[in-house]
Amino acid sequence: MTIKLIPFQPIHFQQLLDAVTSADFLMQWAGPSFDYPLTIEQLETYRTTAEEPNASARIYTAVDKKSGSPVGHIALGSIDLKNRSARIGKVLIHERWRGRGAAEIMINETLDTAFQELRLHRVSLGVFDFNTPAIAVYEKAGFQKEGLLRDIRKTGDSYWSLWEMSILEEEWIKWENKSK
Secondary structure (H helix, E strand, C coil): CEEEECCCCCHHHHHHHHCCHHHHHHHHHHHHCCCCCCCCHHHHHHHHHHHCCCCCCEEEEEEEEECCEEEEEEEEEECCCCCEEEEEEEEEEEEHHCCCHHHHHHHHHHHHHHHHCCCEEEEEEEEECCCCHHHCCCHHCEEEEEEEEEEEEEECCHHHHHHHHEHHHHHHHHHHHHCC
């Protein structure tokens, strides 16, 4: 599978609207960034904020290089060039592409942008503790667990705990060299 990341555009909105079928899924995908039900207006605000001069986010749609079909969505946000850090978020793989290695490719492409293009030192992310497939992908990419934020989000009548994970520039360089 070959994937490339392209800027998130209005033509990609419908795939996200179709994927987000419940308030729980929206929370799992985006944390408290959006309100359920997800709307075109929310996505337009999200997209245009990233296009402003000196924006602190890059928002991508991952597409299959052969067909051009959308594979998923990913964002590199909280970009802080002074402290050389950023945060990966809103990682979503469209259903027909799940289990085919798309998440790993998307994470690696985003880390390439963070460490090679932006020259960052640290990239972090948060993942709910029950999302074991995502945790496995992040660990395979070199992320390390830093700590568990217990009962950080209330969803319905239950609370969800979140793993904070990160990868540092030197860890990514070692990982890159091992994977070649």
